[in-house]
Amino acid sequence: MTEALLKLATWLSPSYPVGAFTYSHGFEAAIGDGAIHDAETLAAWIADTLEHGAGRTDAILLAHAWRDPVDEQVAELARALAPSSERLLEAEAQGNAFAATTAAAWGPDLPAAPYPVAIGRAAAQHGLPLEDTAALYLHAFASNLVSAGIRLIPLGQTEGQGVVARLAPLIRRIAAEAIGASLDDIGSACFIGDIAAMRHETQSVRLFRS
């Protein structure tokens, strides 16, 4: 096990204190509406989010931040692109927590920034490979949504891990494409996903912050 992989596995583990488990990316609303109701529909929504939504967008932002860690504009763009107030919170609160924890535990200084930007900068500071960083980021993102699905649908743990396993090839492909893309290539088509994130704000019973 290389040093680089150990760092990435630590930073992107569910036990790293960024509070990932409190965010559902709007999936809680889609589950409430019945749009996500089993392993099949959960996998489809996560795949869409990875390929046509925040997964791809975040991976491009992460890659830009890795290549140019001092560019403040990418952090501003990441904030401006958030489609709803809770999705902005999800990106900022996790990013700020990641930056504070990582600077304190691993050094050096890391300014507060939206989550994918903070990860890209930290990986660059520590000389970690970009493609692995992007793939592990997307894997952590997808796994967190699976955990939300396991709690909310509910879904069996084994079924949930089946979804994670099924998404692995897509995660590798999106990571590989995103690291070759520029900020101009960013773009989402997940309208229903964004609408779910917006509707989550008025959902009567909520376990998640997004």
Place this chain on the structure above:
Amino acid sequence: MTLLAPGLPDAPHPPRRQPRAEGAVRVAVEASGQGQGERPGAALRVRGPSSRLADLYQSGSARCLLPQGEPAATAVLINTAGGITGGDRFAWHARTGAGAELVLATQTAERAYRAQPGEVGRVDVTLELSPGARLDWLAQETILFDGSALERCLRVEMAEDAHLLVVEPVVLGRAAMGEQVTQAHFADRWEIRRGGRLIRAEATRLSGPVAEIAARPAVLAGQRAFATILYAAPDAERKLSMAREFLPKNCAGASYLRETLSIRLAAPDGAHLRSALRHLLAGLRDRPLPRVWTM
């Protein structure tokens, strides 16, 4: 006003490149009572605080009409080429002076027609809002036809206390005409700066096998129409509950973040989207829609 159609050259040796349409409109208004003297004929008739034309430039296949009798100063934008294909270039530029108001609308639905391989049509929109200005950008739907390739860019520079409303509906083909849109490329970038700060960016990308992509559950779940509405203004947060009240029960959401009210709508087709937008805009705006929106 004479509307010029672009010349369509004969095609003795197909295949050939598509005829390229280009056009630009620059329109500016200022609050009445500013500037030097009255210019007869240049005043836009409005009820309430009035604005008058300060600048108007038109070129190529782009035209701007200033209809009288609208509830607010209104400029209607026209693409005389009848649509956009690969290689076409359109630029719409509007400036609203201090305290002035302007409603901009496209005359009819914009059509993005099949593009030759590698050719992309471009539309650039630039909006400038001075202190106390109000500008409504009320585009009618853009219809993406099979094989179309369109890239749009909307840039806004607004003063801190200006009021901006942006409405952009997009429809994949015309369901009523039985049109199928299998492949298309659509990329839309928005950047809204308020007092120089980037407060909002939108990046829409629907590219490749769009029918398949639109069928995906988190994309459009098989629906064919969507719209984004942004309202950036000092009273934007107060309009959030109103927006939610006027939205359809399904496939619509609103949020307030970073000084902007952001709304997304999805609908089975253009007609449903239009009806939902009319209802929402009637609720959000304190005045009737321009006539081109109600015809």
